[in-house]
Amino acid sequence: MLEQGLKQLENELSISLNMTLTIASRFQEHMEQSLSGRVSSLKMFPSYLQAPNGYEAGTFLALDFGGSNARAAVVELRGAGNFLELHKLSRPLSDPESGRDYRAASVTAEELFDFLAGIIQEVLSNSSAHPTLKSSTSGPLPLGFAFSFPYRQQTIGEGFLLYWNKEVETSGVVGKDVGHLLSAALERRGLGSVVSLTAIINDTVTTFLTAAYQDPSLDIASIIGTGHNTCYLEQKAPGFEAPVIINTESGNFSDAPDTPYDQRLDLESDNPGEQRFEKKLSGKYLGELFRRIVLDFSQRGLFSGLNNPPAPARWNQPYSISGKDLALILLEEDSHSRLVPRDECFALKRIAHLLTKRSAQLVAASFIGVVRHLDPHLDHRHTVAIDGSLYKGMPGYAQELTVALSEALESKAGLVTVKMSAGGSLTGAAIAAALAKLDK
Structure with a gap:
């Protein structure tokens, strides 16, 4: 049987x-x-990004939000397919001790994005003495935002959330531009002139960018x-x-x-x-x-x-x-x-x-x-x-x-x-920021 x-x-x-x-x-x-x-x-959503050539270089901020944790880092792109992730920081969206869960429907969009902006602020404070970062502060530091939820995009710096998944139910975000929400949160923390949100991409595109940075034949x-x-x-x-x-x-x-x-x-x-x-x-x-x-x-x-x-x-x-x-x-x-x-x-x-x-x-x-x-x-x-x-x-x-x-x-x-793939959604987000900066 x-x-x-x-x-x-x-x-x-x-x-x-x-x-x-x-x-x-x-x-x-x-x-x-x-x-x-x-x-x-x-x-068939366009990412508004071309493939990297592997020689993009500079210092960039990267934020990755796609599930149970949010991560941020300073990323050095060194050209010739080489990169280095510095001052990496990861924070869970839920904290059993405090009972706080930024994925809950009772949490507002402002609270969630203030939390994300706080992670960026912490990475910046950890890396404030870094010489490359200091030499890059003639203007706002470009930020690449890996946002791994379904969204509609009409420019590289915006993304309108279509619907949440992965058990995230935060209120007031569906239908809104997550780029605007993050930029507003950075402004509230006094980082508006320090950080410039340059690119929003999803995790599949970050996988492409990180791999293509090292292998131009990737398609x-x-x-x-x-x-x-x-x-x-x-x-x-x-x-x-x-x-x-x-x-x-x-x-x-x-x-x-x-x-x-x-x-x-x-x-x-x-x-x-x-x-x-x-x-x-x-x-x-x-x-x-x-x-x-x-x-x-x-x-x-x-x-x-x-x-x-x-x-x-x-x-x-x-x-x-x-x-x-x-x-x-x-x-x-x-x-x-x-x-x-x-x-x-x-x-x-x-x-x-x-x-x-x-x-x-x-x-x-x-x-x-x-x-x-x-x-x-x-x-x-x-x-x-x-x-x-x-x-x-x-x-x-x-x-x-x-x-x-x-x-x-x-x-x-x-x-x-x-x-x-070599992985690295943070590196992929940084490469996206570099490509978007070149297009401007």
């Missing part, structure tokens, strides 16, 4: 070579529909972690004379095959109908899909382990199984004692493998869609930089992604190079 259930699940989750190519083609179509102004599930970057998104360098973006980095918001892609598990997860999520691609493949949702599948198997009598206390309490709690749990199962590290009996560990491992393999195949298909848009006949080399906890930490994930790309691209596979 269990083996039959696993075979059925494998059929539901498997992505054939033909399906990979079909998804890639659909992804390309959605890209091109959005670029031409037609309705599409891909947003695609992706985050495969708790969430998922991809950006790339568009050669002919409408309204732009020069190539511009485009944020596809690929997590919202809507034209990949669904299983009943995917459909139920989406319907019962806090944003039904949105981020449907991300819900099939990102770290936030893989554990939840796994929980739902195992619970379904148990309810059908295929698993016995969930009938033993205290297991039911955990398995009945949404999002109680994390991506880290799946990694442990794939590594066979103590999964039996924490989840189900030892004799069912093999089945759990197989389910986890099927989910992570599908995730890698879906991402590979989206990359092929981007590459085919850029280079229909695959005549040129392309480099993809990837950051994110799922890609870096899930056993076998990177290999599954490479295999999926190789099988689909066949003899052209050698023209697409995938590599782990």
